Amino acid sequence: MQLQALAQLLGDSAPHSGQALADHFGVTRAAIWKRIEELRAQGLPIEAAAGQGYRLAAPIEWLDPARILAELSLAQRRWVAALDVAWEIDSTNSELLRRDDASSVQVCIAERQSAGRGRRGRAWISPLGSNVYFSLRRRFEHGMAALSGLSLAAGVALARALADVGARGFGLKWPNDLLADGHKLAGILVELGGEFLGPCHAVIGIGINVALPTYVGAPFDQPVTDLAALCAAAPSRNRVAGRLLAHLLDVLDRFERDGFAAFRDEYAALDLLAGRRVRVSDAHGTRAGTAIGVDVRGALRVEHEGVVATCDSAEVTVRGA
Ligand code: BTN
Numbered sequence: 598m599q600l601q602a603l604a605q606l607l608g609d610s611a612p613h614s615g616q617a618l619a620d621h622f623g624v625t626r627a628a629i630w631k632r633i634e635e636l637r638a639q640g641l642p643i644e645a646a647a648g649q650g651y652r653l654a655a656p657i658e659w660l661d662p663a664r665i666l667a668e669l670s671l672a673q674r675r676w677v678a679a680l681d682v683a684w685e686i687d688s689t690n691s692e693l694l695r696r697d698d699a700s701s702v703q704v705c706i707a708e709r710q711s712a713g714r715g716r717r718g719r720a721w722i723s724p725l726g727s728n729v730y731f732s733l734r735r736r737f738e739h740g741m742a743a744l745s746g747l748s749l750a751a752g753v754a755l756a757r758a759l760a761d762v763g764a765r766g767f768g769l770k771w772p773n774d775l776l777a778d779g780h781k782l783a784g785i786l787v788e789l790g791g792e793f794l795g796p797c798h799a800v801i802g803i804g805i806n807v808a809l810p811t812y813v814g815a816p817f818d819q820p821v822t823d824l825a826a827l828c829a830a831a832p833s834r835n836r837v838a839g840r841l842l843a844h845l846l847d848v849l850d851r852f853e854r855d856g857f858a859a860f861r862d863e864y865a866a867l868d869l870l871a872g873r874r875v876r877v878s879d880a881h882g883t884r885a886g887t888a889i890g891v892d893v894r895g896a897l898r899v900e901h902e903g904v905v906a907t908c909d910s911a912e913v914t915v916r917g918a
Pocket of ligand 1: 802
């Protein structure tokens with residue numbers, strides 16, 4: 598019996614007795630119980646009601662490439678060479694970095710990541726069926742130096758997508774943490790490959806908390822929130838992924854032509870640090886100042902005693918002072 602088949606059967610959130618499941622899959626009730634425990638460990642909130650059997654607290658809409666692509670215009674669909682939905686994968690970013698296909702745009706989305714990665718070597722907690730784990734690989738012709746500000750532009754695309762699904766009250770903490778009321782809602786990890794001065798590719802990985810299972814609270818190293826808390830109800834994950842893909846395709850197209858400068862004003866409207874006292878840490882040490890926005894390359898501008906320093910996203914860490 599495949600774990601995926603059992604999870605999908607339970608996805609309707611109706612009660613299923615252990616015996617009915619055992620009969621359906623031709624296994625023992627003990628085998629079903631063992632598999633239920635595995636699914637719980639992967640993040641599915643399966644309840645066991647006495648006399649009724651197993652059920653999910655709420656129905657799950659599984660990820661579906663057709664529903665994701667339905668959010669794209671016909672022109673946008675032609676740009677996407679591949680859109681894969683994985684049931685489980687180590688990391689959608691790692692998967693796209695492993696590929697050597699040079700076609701323009703490839704997308705990988707997963708129901709669960711067993712080794713999801715965040716920035717600065719952190720793990721990205723990726724329970725089954727509850728969030729969006731999304732990566733897009735795109736080719737760029739003009740070398741890595743032209744990609745400065747790319748992760749901030751991706752943040753703008755992400756913000757547009759979240760607004761489309763009804764989220765409000767969030768912003769971007771430089772370089773590209775998406776926060777609502779100080780709680781992390783989504784994160785972006787951009788990784789580059791290819792030639793420094795010639796054709797290269799970027800893998801833009803985005804994790805969005807859509808409806809975190811409540812008991813996955815402990816391992817987070819910072820306060821987190823999800824779209825279920827920010828919207829009237831948890832939005833469809835297919836729609837979230839589809840809006841994200843649609844906006845990313847547009848933003849990356851414009852970014853390749855005009856660079857980050859084209860998104861500077863939109864970023865400024867989302868900038869949670871502007872006017873705030875910050876501490877900037879990099880290889881040269883730590884200094885304090887006031888964040889005063891970003892420049893045309895996406896570098897953070899920090900003012901201290903009348904002197905403005907710029908900090909590159911690749912080199913610094915910023916914390917509220
Ligand atoms: C961060 O804020 O630290 C960045 C988090 C990025 C997480 C996403 S989930 C999809 C993609 N695959 C990964 O392993 N990481 C990114």
